[in-house]
Amino acid sequence: MNNDKQCKFDRRYLEMARIWAKNSYCQRRQVGALVVKNNMIISDGYNGTPSGFENVCEDDNGITKPYVLHAEANAITKLARSSNNSDGATIYITASPCIECAKLIIQAGIKRVVYGEKYRLTDGIELLERAGIEVVYLEV
Ligand SMILES: [Zn+2]
Numbered sequence: 001m002n003n004d005k006q007c008k009f010d011r012r013y014l015e016m017a018r019i020w021a022k023n024s025y026c027q028r029r030q031v032g033a034l035v036v037k038n039n040m041i042i043s044d045g046y047n048g049t050p051s052g053f054e055n056v057c058e059d060d061n062g063i064t065k066p067y068v069l070h071a072e073a074n075a076i077t078k079l080a081r082s083s084n085n086s087d088g089a090t091i092y093i094t095a096s097p098c099i100e101c102a103k104l105i106i107q108a109g110i111k112r113v114v115y116g117e118k119y120r121l122t123d124g125i126e127l128l129e130r131a132g133i134e135v136v137y138l139e140v
Helices: 003-021 071-080 099-107 123-130
Strands: 032-037 040-046 090-093 112-115 134-137
Touching: 003 032, 003 040, 003 090, 003 112, 032 071, 040 071, 071 090, 071 099, 099 123, 123 134
Parallel strands: 090 112, 112 134
Antiparallel strands: 032 040, 032 090
C-alpha cells in the first residue's frame, strides 16, 4: 500500500475507533480500539468491566474500579476467544496506550500502533518503541 492510501486508511480506522468508543459506559473517559489485519477489522474493544459484571466503571467516589479493562486489553483478549490472531496486525486506539496495555500489544505480536490522543504519561509509547513497534500519532 502506498503512503497516501495508508494514511487515509489510518484516519478512517481511527475515526471508527472513536465511534466505537461511544459504546463505553465509563463516565470519566471513553476509549475505543480496533485491531486490523490484512485490511480487515478482526477485533474491537472499548473500556469497561469484564463480561457479566455491572455496567458501571466508577465507584461512588467517581474513581475507576480496579477491574475495568482498557479498550486495548478488551480487543486483544477478545481475539483469544476467536479463531483469528493479532500476529502482525495494527491496533488503532483513540488514546495513547498505558504501559500495561503496551505489554499486551507487544506480546500479542502487533506490529503497528496508531493512536489519536496524547497522554501525560509516555511510558507505554516508549515501551512499544523499544520493542521495535511502529507507533504513529494522528491528530484529529
Ligand atoms: Zn491501558
